Amino acid sequence: MPVAFLRQGCSLLPGIKKISEILHTAEAIPIKTKTLAPDDTLGLTNRCGLLPPDDLDSLKVGRIIRKTSEQQSRWLIKAGCETWQRLYGEQAGGTHTGLFAGLATIACDDDKHVYCFKNPKRKAIAATLLRKTRPLAGLALLNTTACSHLATQLQITGPNAAFSPHADAGAAALTEAYFNVLEGNCARALCGAGSQKITPLYFLAYESLLKKFAATPWFPTESAAFIGIDSVYGTADGIPPDGILIDTLRAFGSEKKHRLPAIDKLLARLRVNNRNLPEQVIHTGTVSYSDTLRVLTASHLPTANQFFIDTMTGYTGPASVLLAVNLTLEIFKQGIALDQHKTVKKIAQAPQTSALIIAQGLEGQVNYLLVGKAP
């Protein structure tokens, strides 16, 4: 069974510096922002996890990148570049490197006055939108702006793909990266995802939809996370990988609320290939029916520890899968197991060999990613 080699990357979450801090905090939802949102008419500061703005000063990016990136892109650029520097130093990406990203929709309302109309009339809106917005605002609206900037900054010229459904775009990116590495289209891949920047428009638009699915209360969090995926074991300098990606599967469940579609198929593939069943399960895109999901998962994997990452981090959308991978690699590193009842987590010393990340998308899409300890 061919595998890809995983390397732990950067995870940006409000209030913590490293993914390992999730393991050592007592709070149910520790990711509370210390940053006050200006003009916070919705009281978002207390209802969301907000990342601080980043001017990209630490990355020495060019003028065009500064001018055409808004906050949401900047978190991705920061997390991507820091991951790259940590894993590959000053090397340029080149044609053998791929870039795969899960993106949220960019609303481009860093400056709410771009879209703010006290007396909205059609002609006034046209005049403002079409004539008075800042130059290059249009570029910032493109979802793929961040990918372009990352490619430019790191000189990545291999295959690429960007995905933009909210909940599981990160899983789509990771799956695509995995296939491209396995099939030899690239020797390594920088793979990441970012959540939606939380603005009043976003909050209002999504709360009514997502609160049906999310843990109660719905607590969206801004985040970005990246990993490296290599086709070969370890680096030229002899640094071993942090884990392996053994298998992936994506399936659509027609009865969306109570199913783990095609999980039998995935587990059967493991048995055929003489691989152990995973001892750890990490759920992302946590849904309001998590108790049902826990029971259903236990029926397939009765001895596995289960952890619902969104109850600790808040809802991070596309970033959640990449956060889960980075957390899994940390669990392997520390030789621990992570279990959870409701919002309380339990940690036990228990060496793990593999973990199944189950990423729930909206409306029935389920993504399985089987991550193993590096050999």
Next chain:
Amino acid sequence: MPVAVTGIGLFVSGHTDVDVLFNTLAAGRSVIRFDKLMQTLGVARIASGALEENQVEWLDQNYPGISDDATSIAGKMLFHSTIQAIREAGLEDIDFTSRHGMFIGINKNLITLQQLYSMLARYDIEASRLMPQPHWQHQRPDLLRPDQAVEPLVKHLNFTGTVQVHGDACVAGAAAIISGYRRIVSGEIDMAICGATEQASQPIMQLMFSQLGALAQKSFDHAELVSRAFDKDRNGCILSDGSAVLILEDADHARARNAEVIAYIAGVSRCSEAVQIVSTLPSGERYAQCMQMALQDAGLAPGAIEHINAHGTSTVLNDAAESRAIYSIFNTKPSVTATKSALGHALAASGVVELALCAQSIKKQQVLPSLNFEEPGFQEPHLNIVHQSRPEPLNYILSNSFGFGGENCSIVMAREQN
């Protein structure tokens, strides 16, 4: 593993299938008009390939299950294209399984201006009144989600395989085709519904392109003269609405069920430029690299390509770079057309619409014209641009999609299995 195209569905301005569209373009006609909605917004003489007024009604009448405001216009176009492609492929009675995949490109699932006003008006009122109201659901804020355009389709088809929604700017559709193609080649699936949809004429999208300076600025007396790929007087693209879907299938799978094969996908490439977000290298070097990778993937020499459907957006810099890239590899041998000259640029959907037209060209052994091309710009190569539709023996066609920010795709389509 050879991959066959066994079904095509399409929806663009004034056209509900690829055959009729092909005939329109072959006759040298354009779907581009001055945009009426932009005119009502006080912006005159913006040309676009927006849907005609009765086309949304047509979709609603033909697909009553998605006729309410729960599905965006992009979603409705995609629904039609997919159903049509499935029907053409003879798959109406199929039960979808995990051996099937759906790969769809869409950038923005934009809400209507009226819905936007309602949201924006809430910015400046008290926090307590900002909470979603009972009538909020009727405004369907979830329509903002790009994948929402795909959702009605998945439910209607009772689709249980992989569903992947690409958002790779102007190459999202081509990228979706490439993902589906690769999953078939790897043996993971037997069949893929690959397509894209975009309502690019939506005023907010026009804002984006206007701000970039990418939208055609120069005024022409007739809207159909504005989009003029590779011509010396070109000065920007025009945006359009559209959707197209191809059914890709493992050739053996298609043969086993006696499906008619329209064409084959022979090779693909997808790469980042890493040059600059707003422009490519003027030499066209990165575009050339992308085309060469597709040829390599197909195992073909440049001389095998008889026809190219260029990205050809009618923007000054990108057309110049693409013409140099084409010339550097192929010289003037293959005929070149840019169908955006008649259709406009449907962003995510453009690559799939163009591949659908390439498949028709192969089927009919006929090339389509590139409208409004008179002579190339200063110091740009003279390509073999097609002025009028004509019969041509076509075994291999190359189709380019080059996106803002340097995300490039090239796809080689073939008449016969390699």
